[in-house]
Amino acid sequence: MRRIVCTVLLWMAAGMTALLAKGVPAGTEISNFATVSYQMDGVSYSTTSNTLSDRVDQIIDVNVVWNDASPVIVANGDIDKVLTFKVTNTGNGEDTFTLLYSADAASDFAVTDPKIYIDTNNNGVFDPSIDNEAYSLTLAAEASTAVFLVADIPADSYPSGSISDNLLEAKSTIGGSGTPGTVYPDAGVDGVTAVDGMNGGVDKQLGTYEIGSELGVSLTKSATPESAEVATGTLIQYDIAVALQGNGSVENLVVTDPIPSGTTYVAGSLKLDGVALTDAEDSDEGRFDGNAVEVKLGTATQTDTLPFGRMITFEVRIE
């Protein structure tokens, strides 16, 4: 009877530590024991083994993701532009991570005055008056927090599409060697052994700023039938006026227009600024691919004194 009581209590002791959904927390005790019952001279006996207790060691790991869906659009001279990252403690024990910024050499331009802020109020959005500037972050096992990189864009004249790649690194202060499997005796929570996990206890991710286009491209399309009464066989001329709004340059400007259903493109009718273009894909700007007309305008530039404007025309016949 006494043995049974003992067994039950041991089970309870083993069950006291909270179980997490993923990965048993570092420091948890894993207990094991076995019992044997047997017969000797027709008498039943029973005995219990020693109780093993293995403590769960700490896996150290961290994951950094860049949370903006696409490059953050900025303008030359902007200040306090924000890149949003998420740092997750993917280990099984509490850890403090050092946060480090570095510029990626492959960038078109470098930001100035980069600062790192932690999402103090945990709302996922940068709040300048609430969130704290910090370069270390303590996270419980499986916990994550948004981290913001806040930087200024140089007051220069980088063309639209120029990018600036910026790295945010989070590195464990318990481990963080970068080599999975590196062991740190007694360094984990409650003095357990700590081991660098899959990422080696350190991770970094790129976030991107992109100089936005200050230009708008506008297309104005009009249709002119050859006669007031539109019927089968009627010829319609389409005009597409291409213009820019704002000053600057747009690269690789291509205008594509599918032929309306119920009409047939009139072979050889495509023109740019009144100059005929062949339907084939060749050295001139235009072509008809069987479904749509396409005109490649290349780089389009507009200044106050040199406005940009092109006119594309083509004809279709009603079926």
Place this chain on the structure above:
Amino acid sequence: MRKGLLYLCLSVLLTSVMHAEISITSESLQEKRINKQLKWVKATKVIPGTKIRYLNTVSNTGEQAAEDLVITNPVPKHMQYLEGSAKCAGACTITYSLDGKVFKAPDKLFVTEMGKKRKARASEYKAVKWVIERLGAKQRSSVQFDAVLE
């Protein structure tokens, strides 16, 4: 609290040992690569995903043979039993339990999930039982199983 418990268990253990000459010792082992070979060594680095081998050695130090030895080992909390890993040194019958009380062969263990009955998964076993017919005087034998830390 836990220390008191330990003393209680120790005293119980000692009482049992005095009664008869059979003892059982439990060890936890893990695989370690030594000179390019995987060897089972005492478990010291246990992290989620680690495979642990629980090895129970039964010794008969007496002058008489013991019969109908039934060894039970609850699968430790936070550990998942690995299918087919339960073994014994000689001949034995191995059964498993989903509740720690009723033991059956794997093909007779079922779980009801959302109203449907299905075969229990090895990871759902809560305890393992080995039955050994006889352990002679001055003999020892062992049983084992492997489990993975969640």
